[in-house]
Amino acid sequence: MITLEYVYVLTGLMGAAFAVLSARDRTNPKRFGNAAFWGLLSLSFLFGSWIGDLANGVLVIALIAVGGFGLMHRGAAASSTPQSRSASAAARGNVLFLPALIVPAVALAGTLSLKNSGLVDPKQATLIFLALGVLIALAVCHAWLRPPLLAPIEEGRRLIDTIGWAAVLPQMLASLGAVFAASGVGGAVGHLATQYLPLGTPFACVVAYCLGMALFTVVMGNAFAAFPVMTAGIGLPLIVHRFGGDPAIMSAIGMLAGFCGTLMTPMAANFNLVPAALLELPDRNGVIRAQLPTALMLLVANTGLMAGLVYRF
Secondary structure (H helix, E strand, C coil): CECHHHHHHHHHHHHHHHHHHHHHCCCCCCHHHHHHHHHHHHHHHHHHHHHHHHHHHHHHHHHHHHHHCCCCCCCCCCCCCHHHHHHHHHHHHHHHHHHHHHHHHHHHHHHHHHCCCCCECHHHHHHHHHHHHHHHHHHHHHHHHCCCCCHHHHHHHHHHHHHHHHHHHHHHHHHHHHHHHHCCHHHHHHHHHHHHCCCCCHHHHHHHHHHHHHHHHHHHCCHHHHHHHHHHHHHHHHHHHHCCCCHHHHHHHHHHHHHHHHCCCCCCHHHHCHHHHHCCCCCCCHHHHHHHHHHHHHHHHHHHHHHHHCCCC
């Protein structure tokens, strides 16, 4: 049976390749910082299940140190010229998008048809078939375009160097949410909310929950990290248990409210800062500025939607 460990190994090998190529890149003045970062990340994927919590924690601290002290720099990965890419795109047209569509197609088809076949771990079927889709798309691209053997790794390194340490921010923030939930932050939030906010009506609890989801997401950069905190503090004890709200509707719309916070924060670097870096925008917060009005309107809409639906089912 194929388990998620195979995906971890695949990701770890990719990180190791990035580390080796970074160390060999003499055009990068901080090449060994890049090599250390991707090498440490590779170790966590390859051996994280066996080295224990303490060693994994040390790896995380080392990753933070390398990224936080500015020891990384964008490398100069080997790549084709803009002229050759333009010529290839003009010759093949929109057919170039087909390999990219292989990835979601394999993930969807595999999850729907082979989830319970015994070939893969059914609990992780989507991630496993997503990784399989990447491998199939890569094989198709090699057979069709016939690039140099290391071209995918070099292009991957070029992209990951552009993103930098922010590539691991989603995992870090999701872990932070789990730590907050385990340490009782949700209960503390609920205590403070009931003590100092007028939460005596169903509508007031909905407003507090939606605003709290958005604000915690702004702070932590990830709605999945905010969800256990706000649901444990306000959602379940007040909306569901006190006023009889529907937990499914509360959770679904609450996540949408949290995603409004994602649109408004630099902490969601993979959504807001990375695109600005990839597009080389002069304003690194330009994406956030453009999204802010939409985010506020959506937050108001989600709050009204939850208030109108959560107590009716």
